[in-house]
Amino acid sequence: MKIRLATSMDIPELTELKKPQKEEYRKKFYENQINRLKEMENDESIYLVGEMNNKIIAHLLLKLKGIPSESGYPNINDLYVAEQERNKGYGSELISKAEEIAREKGYTKISLAVNPTLNPKAMALYEHVGYVKTSTKPYVDGIYDGVEDWCIDMVKKLS
Numbered sequence: 022m023k024i025r026l027a028t029s030m031d032i033p034e035l036t037e038l039k040k041p042q043k044e045e046y047r048k049k050f051y052e053n054q055i056n057r058l059k060e061m062e063n064d065e066s067i068y069l070v071g072e073m074n075n076k077i078i079a080h081l082l083l084k085l086k087g088i089p090s091e092s093g094y095p096n097i098n099d100l101y102v103a104e105q106e107r108n109k110g111y112g113s114e115l116i117s118k119a120e121e122i123a124r125e126k127g128y129t130k131i132s133l134a135v136n137p138t139l140n141p142k143a144m145a146l147y148e149h150v151g152y153v154k155t156s157t158k159p160y161v162d163g164i165y166d167g168v169e170d171w172c173i174d175m176v177k178k179l180s
């Protein structure tokens with residue numbers, strides 16, 4: 022997989038990556054892409070895409086200043102791999118690239134958040150690549166489609 026920075030040319034493809042079924046989701050995903058590119062222009066985030074045969078199959082948003090519960094160092098946000106491309110190591114590759122970027126920028130820690138109840142597979146992957154829970158008590162990370170997303174934070178020390 023080739024990993025590179027997202028550009029405005031990618032917006033249509035990135036909008037469709039999660040296969041939005043409803044127009045309201047498509048519109049929201051589209052707006053998200055615009056916001057992410059703006060954040061990258063402002064040096065707040067790094068938006069990585071993974072490509073195979075010139076087709077985008079994955080993305081990861083690295084928020085450089087972190088999130089309120091783990092601030093001051095980068096946070097891995099919205100890691101996503103297209104369904105048919107999962108379990109081939111691409112998610113791990115993107116995480117590793119995000120860690121490399123954080124390290125190069127002088128950070129010694131990196132975090133991410135996961136819903137341990139709804140996403141035990143993702144949590145197992147994060148543990149496998151060295152992330153450790155900072156607390157077992159989940160908090161509401163956001164409300165998506167009217168449903169609360171209960172997450173825990175995980176942190177990795179970068180050596």
Ligand SMILES: CC(C)(COP(=O)(O)OP(=O)(O)OC[C@H]1O[C@@H](n2cnc3c(N)ncnc32)[C@H](O)[C@@H]1OP(=O)(O)O)[C@@H](O)C(=O)NCCC(=O)NCCS
Pocket residue numbers: 099100101102103106107108109110111112113114134135136140142143145146147149150
């Ligand atoms: C979570 C997600 C990003 C993982 O991406 P992925 O590309 O499937 O991840 P990987 O392939 O690197 O790792 C998945 C598992 O496959 C294994 N694997 C890695 N390379 C492999 C290979 N070449 N062959 C077989 N298995 C492999 C890994 O060891 C890992 O197992 P583990 O969980 O026991 O450690 C993906 O499932 C996804 O997009 N899910 C929906 C969105 C989501 O939940 N995002 C996370 C929000 S917190």
